[in-house]
Amino acid sequence: MDFAMDARTEELRERLLAFMTEHVYPAEPVAEEQRAALASPWDTPPVVAELKAEARRRGLWNLFLPDAKYGAGLTNLQYAPLAEITGRSPHLAPTALNCAAPDTGNMEVLAQFGTEAQRARWLEPLLAGEIxxxxxxxxxxxxxxxxxxxxxxxxxxxxxxxxxxxxxxxxxxxxxxxxxxxxxxxxxxxxxxxxxxxxxxxxxxxxxxxxxxxxxxxxxxxxxxxxxxxxxxxxxxxxxxxxxxGEEGGGFAIAQARLGPGRIHHCMRLIGMAERAIELMCRRAVSRTAFGRPLAAQGQVHAWIADARVAVEQLRLLVLKTAWLMDTVGNKGAHTEIQAIKIATPRTVVDVIDRAVQLHGAGGVSQDFPLAELWASARTLRLADGPDEVHQRSLARRELKRYA
Structure with missing residues (x-):
């Protein structure tokens, strides 16, 4: 297994990092201000359309689709570091790149199982970000x-x-x-x-x-x-x-085909959420003083930051291994690993974000930092696409089967 980024991934990564710094992060407060002035809270802030146009101009569009006929033609391993970056701003970046759930899974279903007429009517406008x-x-x-x-x-x-x-x-x-x-x-x-x-x-x-x-x-x-x-x-x-x-009676199989990529995409973005939390934790630690010393001088804070870094590095390797297996032996061959990341990633990222919230005190649960919303998103993913316990049950039964 070689997880080094190839030239194309590295080039897209650099392009995406620049897009995040120059456009996405500055757009976060703008989107909140614009939303407050919308006729309906469900309308999309105008800045999102601007981000989409800029992402398309930079060639950062539909990166999630491995089928080059419809998307960027990236493998799961190539897409993983890019999805991670979008996870640092999970409420703006995936949408800006047309890589947001549930559209991603729906586009994959239509591309894989839809008829030509269904693709023309629904997949094409979804790919274009029009609906x-x-x-x-x-x-x-x-x-x-x-x-x-x-x-x-x-x-x-x-x-x-x-x-x-x-x-x-x-x-x-x-x-x-x-x-x-x-x-x-x-x-x-x-x-x-x-x-x-x-x-x-x-x-x-x-x-x-x-x-x-x-x-x-x-x-x-x-x-x-x-x-x-x-x-x-x-x-x-x-x-x-x-x-x-597809056909009558094929819904369960289609759902399983849809959920495999969806689960790993969530885990990729979750790692980005954890990285954002670590960054905010470190910035807070070096800028905040309590009881006469910077938070960064407190031993407990050292432990939180070190443990968070170790946990994220472990998760990233497991997610990359899963992506590699999906590319090389297919989703079925990566079944155990897909379940493992679905169990481990949300649980661990919730803990990392929770420590960042704790370090920010009242600010951590406020709207002035993204941590509370990140925590809610990560905690929800312990339920979405199957709760932890379902994946634990299936994974344990697969392990036990070898010894029965």
Whole structure:
């Protein structure tokens, strides 16, 4: 395994670092000021469009897509250090580069499983950053960490499918630019194989019977930058049968194909979040005095900073190894490592950010620093794409199987 960056990755990395310094970090307070003046809190601040235009001009667009026909054609290993950099400003940078979830996963689904007509209608405007999208899988009435539990019904009625069900924490759905949902529901609820009961369907947001009911808060935040996390109800919404993605019964497999890259992308960005926290922690330590001495002279602070550096370096190596395996043996061959990073990364990054919050005192939980919002985002990722315990269960069973 060789994790050294090749010439292309290094060139993109330098370009991205300059973009972050010159445009993204200065835009953070601007976006907050502009949002306060918007007619709706879900509208996008004008500075975001400026960032997108600048990112495209610099060739920093759709970096996440390994298919060169649609994206930059980077491998997972090449994309990892770039995604990490965007994680330092997770509420602006990924969107600016058109590399933000849930659009990334939805674009991957359409590129891999969509028909030519579906790609022309939905993938192309998503690739161009003209629209946003949402992925409707999680439900409030069942344990959605087990996707076989999903109760939303997708029923065939002549030349149409009828969707009935209730979803929540549907990321991006509050954004007025969100035009399309990828909905996971059951087309064959009595099917013998519980993993062949589900299908995926494209449902335009303006379809009659689609109700975006409310925004769900995450640790008190409404997360305007990501377009919110909505509760969405489908009241017998009808779409043509050609809106089916893949085949009936293929929804579970498509979901698994979608979640693998999504999980590693989250982990890549989480490392960037931890790096931002370490930077803020160090700056605070050398600039703040307590009890007659700089915080940087306190032994406990030394331990926090040292432990954070060690933890982040360990995580980065594990994420890079996982990226390399996904590139060389495929997602299935990297299954253990994908689960390992999904368990280890959010948990560790939450701890790193928490120490940074502690070092900042009251400032750490305030809006004057990004730490509280970073903490909430990282803590949420211990649940998103499957809670820790589901991955621990699966990983342990795989280990035990070798000794049974």
């Amino acid at each position: 946003r999208s949402a992925f409707a899988m999680t439900e409030p009435e069942v344990a959605s960490s087990d996707a076989t539990n999903i109760e939303t019904r997708i029923e065939r009625d002549g030349d149409e499918y009828v969707v009935t069900g209730r979803k929540w924490y549907i990321s991006g759905a509050m954004n007025p630019d969100c035009r399309i949902f990828i909905v996971m529901g059951k087309t064959d609820p009595q099917g013998e194989d519980v993993r062949r009961q589900q299908s995926m369907l494209l449902v335009p947001r303006d379809t009659p019977g689609v109700e975006v009911r409310r925004a769900m808060r995450v640790y008190g935040y409404e997360d305007h930058s990501h377009g919110g996390h909505a509760e969405v109800v489908f009241h017998g919404a009808r779409v043509p049968v050609d809106h089916l993605i």
